[in-house]
Amino acid sequence: MPDITPDSIASSPVIDIAAEAAGSFAVDTVVRAAATPEREQPYAALGLKPDEYARIREILGRRPTSGELAMYSVMWSEHCSYKSSKVWLRQFGEKVSPAMKKNLMVGMGENAGVIDVGEGWAVTFKIESHNHPSYIEPFQGAATGVGGIVRDIISMGARPVAVMDALRFGAIDDADTARVVHGVVGGISFYGNCLGLPNIGGETWFDPVYQANPLVNALAVGVLRHEDLHLANARGVGNKVVLFGARTGGDGIGGASILASDTFSAGGPTKRPAVQVGDPFAEKVLIECCLELFAGGLVEGIQDLGAAGISCATSELASNGDGGMSIDLDAVLLRDPSLTAEEILMSESQERMMAIVRPEQLEGFLAVTGKWDVETSVLGEVTDTGRLQIDWHGQRIVDVDPRTVAVDGPVYERPIAYPSWLDAVNADSAASLPRPTGGAELREQVLALAGSANLADKSWITDQYDRYVLGNTALSFPDDGGMVRIDEESGLGFAVATDANGRYCYLDPYQGARLALAEAYRNVATTGATPVGVSDCLNFGSPENPEVMWQFSRAIEGLADGCLELEVPVTGGNVSFYNQTGDQPIHPTPVVAVLGVIADVARRVPSGWQDEGHNLYLLGTTSLELDGSAWAGLLHGHLGGRPPAVDLGRERDLAGLLSAGAKEELIAAAHDLADGGLAQALAEGCLRFGVGARAWIGELCERDGVDAATALFSESTGRVLVAVPRDEDVRFLGLCEGRNYPVLRIGVTDGTASTGAALELQDLFRIELDELRGTWSSTLPAHFA
Numbered sequence: 163m164p165d166i167t168p169d170s171i172a173s174s175p176v177i178d179i180a181a182e183a184a185g186s187f188a189v190d191t192v193v194r195a196a197a198t199p200e201r202e203q204p205y206a207a208l209g210l211k212p213d214e215y216a217r218i219r220e221i222l223g224r225r226p227t228s229g230e231l232a233m234y235s236v237m238w239s240e241h242c243s244y245k246s247s248k249v250w251l252r253q254f255g256e257k258v259s260p261a262m263k264k265n266l267m268v269g270m271g272e273n274a275g276v277i278d279v280g281e282g283w284a285v286t287f288k289i290e291s292h293n294h295p296s297y298i299e300p301f302q303g304a305a306t307g308v309g310g311i312v313r314d315i316i317s318m319g320a321r322p323v324a325v326m327d328a329l330r331f332g333a334i335d336d337a338d339t340a341r342v343v344h345g346v347v348g349g350i351s352f353y354g355n356c357l358g359l360p361n362i363g364g365e366t367w368f369d370p371v372y373q374a375n376p377l378v379n380a381l382a383v384g385v386l387r388h389e390d391l392h393l394a395n396a397r398g399v400g401n402k403v404v405l406f407g408a409r410t411g412g413d414g415i416g417g418a419s420i421l422a423s424d425t426f427s428a429g430g431p432t433k434r435p436a437v438q439v440g441d442p443f444a445e446k447v448l449i450e451c452c453l454e455l456f457a458g459g460l461v462e463g464i465q466d467l468g469a470a471g472i473s474c475a476t477s478e479l480a481s482n483g484d485g486g487m488s489i490d491l492d493a494v495l496l497r498d499p500s501l502t503a504e505e506i507l508m509s510e511s512q513e514r515m516m517a518i519v520r521p522e523q524l525e526g527f528l529a530v531t532g533k534w535d536v537e538t539s540v541l542g543e544v545t546d547t548g549r550l551q552i553d554w555h556g557q558r559i560v561d562v563d564p565r566t567v568a569v570d571g572p573v574y575e576r577p578i579a580y581p582s583w584l585d586a587v588n589a590d591s592a593a594s595l596p597r598p599t600g601g602a603e604l605r606e607q608v609l610a611l612a613g614s615a616n617l618a619d620k621s622w623i624t625d626q627y628d629r630y631v632l633g634n635t636a637l638s639f640p641d642d643g644g645m646v647r648i649d650e651e652s653g654l655g656f657a658v659a660t661d662a663n664g665r666y667c668y669l670d671p672y673q674g675a676r677l678a679l680a681e682a683y684r685n686v687a688t689t690g691a692t693p694v695g696v697s698d699c700l701n702f703g704s705p706e707n708p709e710v711m712w713q714f715s716r717a718i719e720g721l722a723d724g725c726l727e728l729e730v731p732v733t734g735g736n737v738s739f740y741n742q743t744g745d746q747p748i749h750p751t752p753v754v755a756v757l758g759v760i761a762d763v764a765r766r767v768p769s770g771w772q773d774e775g776h777n778l779y780l781l782g783t784t785s786l787e788l789d790g791s792a793w794a795g796l797l798h799g800h801l802g803g804r805p806p807a808v809d810l811g812r813e814r815d816l817a818g819l820l821s822a823g824a825k826e827e828l829i830a831a832a833h834d835l836a837d838g839g840l841a842q843a844l845a846e847g848c849l850r851f852g853v854g855a856r857a858w859i860g861e862l863c864e865r866d867g868v869d870a871a872t873a874l875f876s877e878s879t880g881r882v883l884v885a886v887p888r889d890e891d892v893r894f895l896g897l898c899e900g901r902n903y904p905v906l907r908i909g910v911t912d913g914t915a916s917t918g919a920a921l922e923l924q925d926l927f928r929i930e931l932d933e934l935r936g937t938w939s940s941t942l943p944a945h946f947a
Contacts (some may be wrong), residue, residue, distance in 0.1 A: 288314050302345075486547035621642070655759075670805050
């Protein structure tokens, strides 16, 4: 794909195609297209390759009309068609066990996955990227990312109940980072807060590798009764095709083909016209309107309008249904009457839905949309022709087999190549870096990590989000996972967490993807929930780079293998390619979201301890695993070696232990060990509720054969720090013994604000919590407040 450059703003390919269509005649009809095969068309400016354009002509038996060219260009884009990733994504459907299918109601291929969580309830969830728009126009890019993923949830028949986001920005001290951070956080908080949805978690990372390619991955969760499930298909000849919601405007035109499927040049933010503009108040009304339509049985099929707009909704609904659809484009309600047919087809204006409605239900449908003051227009009907036919100004401008647009697009087996630089990087282990032995230096490094950009308090960001609206939030920031109550009577709830470590994936994408899965899985388990499903957002550089495709293929393989080992299905997700500037890609960043179920949210487990006198136990063992760690990166500027080993069988055992401990109310707090290791887990456990801890690591060092620095900073997997009330010690230790999981008492909770709380490592150092909190909480405000 060509780089996006500042000059490209001046000549929009969408304007070019509209001008081309109007060059010698008002409407480029199917008849005229057949009669003028020699007419040149701006396919390259729309992101199509010469061979792709030739294939379109072959499919149609003529050149495409300008309207058809617009549709194929957006639907065959990388963002919409997954043409470079399909061959690898199939593993998620192939590496599946019977246990993984047991509670899966809807899997990949629909707007969002759906999991049966019991008691007649289902949960739908999905994570998607809005990366490029969030660099061009951070506020609207992030806001519409939230809006788009929420509409995916609505389209499944569910009520959205929570959102979450996984964010990655450039260096925290770079001047442009503040522009992006303020815009993205402002957009997320504006849209989510106005919708009245709690933002219950996520993650924020800073790294120079994301400087010109921030990642904004938005997740939404919805709940529904089994009988309320809806799918995206257009069945029933004669059923009406209805567009409702906001009017169609000129914003977001070509966002999928022109913006999301290109790389950035070094010139900086461009392509502002391709970024959508959101209205959360219109979406809030749309949510309530849709739920009333569902409750009234007035909808046969439904599709949200996101990437590719009407082009996507019509072609996908037709492809998934009876195969035919007739549309009158003049019936589309417009904000801007000057829009051409091509612009109407490509527009990605927000807050729009398309429904399939039986003729006898149309009056009732219109009554509901009228009640909610949602503008509605009947565009056409379902046919049995096997063709998607679109008319404008009384003339046919589109006549295609919808499957050739939405399903049977190009599929590439891109070249892959093992990175030429990787062996040298893997050989450069952090094990040879100098490690402190004295208490004073260890203390200094613990504080440095706690105050570092990636481990510091994120409340400057999260305090801008409403996390308790709707009144069902059981856990949120800064706990390991977010948790929401589904049923007020039974207490049934779900937990969700997202994770990824681009540094690990840079060192080994296969292992890095498995580590992301393991950490998200473990974070859900620490809340007391049982992990049941996965959604992923796979962020990579250009698929035209064989080394990037090698990284992508290995990450997919690692994630698919890992899900099979854990027996949790991938329910859906998103691929985001072209995350690079020039020829410099980001680190491979497969963000993994894991959903879990808990029978009663009253038995949730927070990440920090609230009382003095609890014993602190470390579950799992520690090895010399500092490669790719926060310690190596921050204190030595080092990235090399191989990421930590992960035993997913043991992770599954650990999750079962934590779930049982929560159910029996044996565990007062649980915090997974990951970035920053034991030191960071102890710090965050103390800071969660302001209760200190006295810890000792001598026995740990002796048992595991490690030095003090390794005990504190290693990022070995399969480890969780738990606080156990003393009167539950015997039962807890019996649980660990019965499940044959390593456990070691390493401390006790001790000290509150009134008694002088501190984090004390016996015989090494002591840090007053006031000092620790000051260091931990000051980093983001210092850069962005």
